[in-house]
Amino acid sequence: MVAARLHQDRYHGEDDRFEGAGGWPPSPGRLFQALVAGAAKGANLLPEDMRALKWLEELEPPLVAAVPGRRGRALQLFVPNNDLDAKGGDPARVAEIRVAKNWRPVFFDSNEPVLYVWDLERESPEAERICEIASCLYQLGRGIDMAWAVGEVTERSEAVSRLMSHPGVVQTPGTSGETAVPRSGTLDSLVGRYVGKRRRLRAEGRGRKARLLFVQPPKAVFDRRAYDAPPRQLHFELRLPDGRFAPCPLASAAPLSSGLLAAATGRLQESLPGRSEEFERLIRGRGAGPSDLVQRVRLLPIPSIGSPHADPSIRRVLVEIPSSCPIRVDDLAWAFAGVGAYDSRTGEPWSGRLASTSDGRMAERFMAAAHSFRSLTAVALPRASRRRIGSDGRKPAAERSREELGAVSSVFQALRHARIQGRPSGVRVQKEPFIRRGARAEDFAAGVRFSKHALWHVELEFSEPVAGPLVIGDGRFGGLGLMEPVDRQADVIAFDLGREFHLDSAGRVALVGYLRRALMALARERDGGVGPLFSGHELDGRPLGAGHHMHVFLAADCGSSPDEAIRRLVVAAPWAADRRARRRWNDVVRFNAVTRRLRVLRAGAVGRFECLAAELVTDGDPLVGPSCSWIGQTPYVATRNLRRGQDATALLRGDVAKECVRRGLPVPSEVEVAHLRSGPRGGRPAARVNLRFATAIRGPVLLGRESHTGGGLFHAVR
DSSP, X not given: OEEEEESSSXXXXXXXXXXXXTTOSOOHHHHHHHHHHHHOBTTBOOHHHHHHHHHHHTSOOOEEEEOOOEEOOOEEEEEEOSOGGGGTTOGGGGGGGXXXXXXXXXXXXXXXOEEEEOOOSSOOHHHHHHHHHHTTOOBSSSTTXXXXXXXXXXXXXXXXXXXXXXXSEEEEEEEEEEEEEOOTTHHHHHHHHHHHHHTOEXXXXXXXXXXXXXXXXXXXXXXXXXXXXXXXXXXEEEEOTXXXXXXXXXXXXXXXXXXXXXXXXXXXXXXXXXXXXXXIIIIIOTTOOGGGGGGOOEEEEEEOOSSTTSOOOEEEEEEEEOTTOOSOHHHHHHHHTXXXXXXXXXXXXXXXXXEEOSOOHHHHTTSSOEEEEEESSOEEOSSOOOOOOOTTSOOOHHHHHHXXXXXXXXXXXXXXXXXXXXXXXXXXXXXXXXSTTOOOGGGGGTTSSSOGGGEEEEEEEEEEXXXXXXXXXXXXXXXXXXXXXXXXXXXXXXXXXEEEEOOOHHHHHHHHHHHHHHHHHHTOOTTSOOOHHHHSBOTTSOBOOSSSOOSOEEEEEOTTOSSOOEEEEEEEOHHHHOTTSOOOHHHHHHHHHHHTTOOXXXXXXXXXXXXXXXXXXXXXXXXXXXXXXXXESSOEEOSSOBOTTOOHHHHHHHHHHHHHHHTTOOOOSEEEEEEEEEETTEEEEEEEEEEEEEEEEOSOOBOSTTGGGXXXXXXXXX
């Protein structure tokens, strides 16, 4: 562990990429440079220092703990460039070689150190040497950032305790990013750069052709990692004095948030009057500028969700504190605990007060990663257009269309303001709520600064999952624009193989078998078992009993191609192919979670398929329809044996009718049998079957004895 302290409460290094203010805190790469500079004796490094620094660069990047910083104002200074030879060496012309240098310091609390903590497997003499080198550190950042450091080797439990008690934010290293960290070869590159800087002028040629060339020194080599510092969260509940919930209407989200933020700000201002302006700016947003957005406290009223029939009243509140916010978390926890709010519309106080809680289960519903989101509280869009209604109280369709197009354009701008990286593949706007017991967008205008014309309900669709909580719009810091993740749970998922395959029936069964084993591997629990949803067996190994087909249906499908070349693999949930099977929500979530994780399929002689992407099979696809006519793609195998003297065609037609009834489908009005085959002694006959129903039905249609392995697969006829 290295604890570094700066002598002043400002820092000028700007080349690092930590989230927050400027380049604060100093990156592990900058610390490594400072250690090398402190250990060097002129142009030389002691052999033991070289060994210790090379050992350090091989370690995994450290944890970094630092208090938040705040960027100051930018200052531009003009200083002479070290290039007086270009002006004949005349000191009087030094003003002609001035260059601009930008200075924008980061202010922080210099009483708290910046901690760099490496996790060591065992004690090492090199670690002790690094501690000695740390005592030689004299600057960290630019030349004016004078600093000192202390290194020590501690037990893991003590290091964790130091990190937990640190008043700042602990940032952990991740995968590739923009923060400089040392790697193998960094020390040699720094030494090479030092030598190169001392020999930047080089003579080339002789006599009159001699030239003096300037050679840039080689750059230092660093790895780049992302450091994760998620916002800290405080959970509260709205409670009455007797302990019961004090729910607030969903449409009161913005007035409630405004009142709670005002109450917490007032409490902090009474205790710390010297920071009154800072509290107004970072909690209430008054006087906040663009640079304050990454530091502002965000309050999210949490509606109750989970069931279409649930009352979406506000019973809980989540306070999010960015990692770069300079206000201490414990101060904010004290400020919000126990405060009540008043209704800005009526001036009367709400009946409930905030009570601290560790139960964040309802808030966690909004933090899930999803492809689809829909607003619960209205979104205040940046560019609002006044809604024009004719004298008869009606609005022309063209006018409505222009309004919605303008709102969609504003949604993209709101996403940029909220720093949402993914671009949505679909956007839908409307004034009506998306949930059954929600509130119209105009209802959120009471008691807020936004016009009712700027408020819309928004639904977003992303091609890649986006992590929540997703809050957009101009009111995102005060209770508006909260989006609910509603990742559409598919019942039929297909995987495009990328090319065509002509396989016989045995090859199809083998390919589906590889798919089944891959899904079972992904569905394996920690104890090694696989549930019946993907295995088709009870936990004790016995096959599932008679009744509904409560395990997945798999098939190799030709897509929309008229030939029989296999183009995709299909995974259908049991309740999709058997309409009488019960659709349990936990099974729906598990079916989607496991199936969508499939990325690589090793299929023996058929080949290896990589980068598989799960595609939701929706209406209009040949697998789903809907349609009255269905054409068999794979042979239908009867569920009963053919008795001696019995007509195979009649058996198949009767078996298909009974199978449809068992699967919750209507009895087909017509069953066409073709390419019938059966064994010499009967057995189960098989044939290509075409079906026609009196009314259109929705697929998938998988019937017969081998329906779980791709037999009896049908396509809808458009």
